Amino acid sequence: MTSAVQKRPITGPEPTAIERWLRELSSNWGGIALIALFWEIAGRLLNQLWLPPFSKVVARLWDLLTDGTLAPHILSSLTVLVTGFAIALVFGLIIGTLMGLSSWVNAALDIYVNSFLFTPGLIFAPILFAIFGLSDATRVSVVVIYAMFIIIINTAAAVRHVDRPLLEMAASYGASRWTALVRIVMPDAFPLIIAGIRMGVGRAVKGMVNGEMFIALIGIGGQAAKFGKQFDFTSVWAISVFIMVIAVIINQSVSRIEQRLTRWVG
Amino acid sequence: MARLVAFIIFAGLWEWGATSANSILIPTFTETAKALFETMFVTGDVWPALWISNIPMLIGYGISVAVSVPLGLAMARWTVADRMLNPITALMLALPIAPLVPVVLVALGMGMTPKVVIIILFSWVFITTNVRAGTRQVDRHLVEMARSFGASEREVWFRILIPGAIPAVFAGLRIGLGRAFAGMVIVELIMLPVGIGAQLMDYRGDFKADLLYATTIVVVMEAVLLAIAMQAFERHLIRWK
Numbered sequence: 314m315t316s317a318v319q320k321r322p323i324t325g326p327e328p329t330a331i332e333r334w335l336r337e338l339s340s341n342w343g344g345i346a347l348i349a350l351f352w353e354i355a356g357r358l359l360n361q362l363w364l365p366p367f368s369k370v371v372a373r374l375w376d377l378l379t380d381g382t383l384a385p386h387i388l389s390s391l392t393v394l395v396t397g398f399a400i401a402l403v404f405g406l407i408i409g410t411l412m413g414l415s416s417w418v419n420a421a422l423d424i425y426v427n428s429f430l431f432t433p434g435l436i437f438a439p440i441l442f443a444i445f446g447l448s449d450a451t452r453v454s455v456v457v458i459y460a461m462f463i464i465i466i467n468t469a470a471a472v473r474h475v476d477r478p479l480l481e482m483a484a485s486y487g488a489s490r491w492t493a494l495v496r497i498v499m500p501d502a503f504p505l506i507i508a509g510i511r512m513g514v515g516r517a518v519k520g521m522v523n524g525e526m527f528i529a530l531i532g533i534g535g536q537a538a539k540f541g542k543q544f545d546f547t548s549v550w551a552i553s554v555f556i557m558v559i560a561v562i563i564n565q566s567v568s569r570i571e572q573r574l575t576r577w578v579g
Numbered sequence: 580m581a582r583l584v585a586f587i588i589f590a591g592l593w594e595w596g597a598t599s600a601n602s603i604l605i606p607t608f609t610e611t612a613k614a615l616f617e618t619m620f621v622t623g624d625v626w627p628a629l630w631i632s633n634i635p636m637l638i639g640y641g642i643s644v645a646v647s648v649p650l651g652l653a654m655a656r657w658t659v660a661d662r663m664l665n666p667i668t669a670l671m672l673a674l675p676i677a678p679l680v681p682v683v684l685v686a687l688g689m690g691m692t693p694k695v696v697i698i699i700l701f702s703w704v705f706i707t708t709n710v711r712a713g714t715r716q717v718d719r720h721l722v723e724m725a726r727s728f729g730a731s732e733r734e735v736w737f738r739i740l741i742p743g744a745i746p747a748v749f750a751g752l753r754i755g756l757g758r759a760f761a762g763m764v765i766v767e768l769i770m771l772p773v774g775i776g777a778q779l780m781d782y783r784g785d786f787k788a789d790l791l792y793a794t795t796i797v798v799v800m801e802a803v804l805l806a807i808a809m810q811a812f813e814r815h816l817i818r819w820k
Contacts (some may be wrong), residue, residue: 344666363685421585431806432799433761435768439779440795443604443788519675526677526769534678538769541681549678557673564673 365547374551383536383555390521390532393449397456398517402510404457405464409509412465413472413502414494426465434458434520438527452524452532459520460513467509471502507571514567518560606789614789615796624790625778625797632763632774635691639698640759647703647755648748651710656740661711668711671704676762680770694766701762706755713747714740749813756809760802 349367356366365373377383412419412426437458438451445451475498483493525534529542533552540548590608597607606614618625653660654668680697687693721739730738767776775798782791 341666341669348666363682417581420581428799428803432802433764436764436795436798438768439783439791443783522675523677523765537678546682549682553675553678556675561673
């Protein structure tokens with residue numbers, strides 16, 4: 314049994330970024346291509362309603378995207394996602410900062426914040442639906458519940474763990490509380506806060522899809538629910554693949570922004 | 580003290596908000612508290628529903644743990660397993676399960692099996708990836724050194740890898756339980772209204788808003804209790820180790 318340690322030759326050039334990227338692409342994409350191939354064969358051999366071959370799913374996705382079936386729903390979903398996430402971000406940062414700065418606020422709110430974090434957000438959907446009905450507010454508030462609490466928790470933890478001696482020094486040099494907050498607390502807490510925001514984005518996408526599945530009328534999730542009830546599984550798979558691609562793209566872009574911002578602040 | 584003040588403010592705001600909204604679908608705080616007491620201790624309506632919901636969750640989570648922990652350990656130890664499973668875990672992490680619920684239902688029919696399978700789908704990949712990531716952090720040189728001093732594969736596992744991986748395994752188990760619980764709630768609310776999901780929808784349909792809120796609170800309490808229990812168990816085991 315050889316060990317799994319990656320040994321690089323001591324001499325010789327370091328792999329460039331492009332080489333590394335190519336290698337990663339070939340290993341992971343090779344696997345993904347294999348899965349797609351396996352799916353295609355299984356779909357054709359089993360010939361089951363619930364497992365259409367991969368090629369059919371891709372073709373259907375193309376149809377749904379080009380014939381205008383999905384376009385309004387995508388727009389509606391993204392509007393809800395952006396609105397809900399913006400609300401979660403603003404309130405998450407404010408509440409989190411307050412909890413990080415004041416042990417009183419922290420003691421008062423931590424039970425509720427943690428309870429919301431542990432609880433699957435969709436459980437509140439029947440209540441939200443009872444309050445807001447079919448309006449967009451139902452979906453937006455599901456997204457807020459999914460995304461806000463991880464942002465609060467990370468922001469509070471980040472602000473709480475800011476270097477205390479640094480703060481004391483700033484105060485002794487006559488920095489106001491506001492200056493200290495903007496110049497010291499925020500840059501120091503930044504990486505952890507951004508990590509919370511990244512997780513919040515991922516959760517917001519889940520909240521969007523699940524909330525729409527619950528209401529089963531509008532948005533990408535609503536379309537998936539509709540096709541599911543009609544036993545149109547080729548379309549269900551097509552939408553699932555589409556959501557997956559969107560989630561990966563959003564995730565990658567947020568990670569890239571995170572890296573850039575963290576480097577810039579640090 | 581702070582907690583008490585916050586609770587009083589919260590209850591007061593709710594009471595005032597609900598009274599002024601005066602909607603049949605928004606109960607006051609006192610109405611909800613009364614309904615919560617009733618459904619838990621007087622009629623006991625919530626318990627059978629909670630039980631029905633939890634059986635597939637517990638079975639699914641159990642299977643998920645039994646499969647995912649060894650998979651994660653294997654991925655961390657052997658490059659071949661890692662290469663083979665990495666694309667699958669990467670895809671599964673991004674794949675939305677909720678829209679695929681009807682697919683599983685048609686594939687597996689009615690009854691308990693599809694629910695168990697959906698709960699496994701919701702949770703397994705999070706357990707595997709956490710176990711893999713944590714076990715990989717165990718010092719590679721330690722493993723190499725042990726091998727060069729003639730330790731058998733068995734000894735490497737039981738002396739180095741497993742003890743080193745325990746914190747990560749527990750983090751994975753905790754996250755996995757949260758995901759399994761979420762799967763239970765999501766399946767019942769979007770596709771298969773039985774147990775708690777059915778009860779919530781019935782209360783909403785019958786405009787029994789106080790019971791709708793009270794039952795939601797019971798589910799939140801279960802989620803919080805499960806999380807606290809897992810954390811306590813984790814701390815206990817790590818201290819014992």
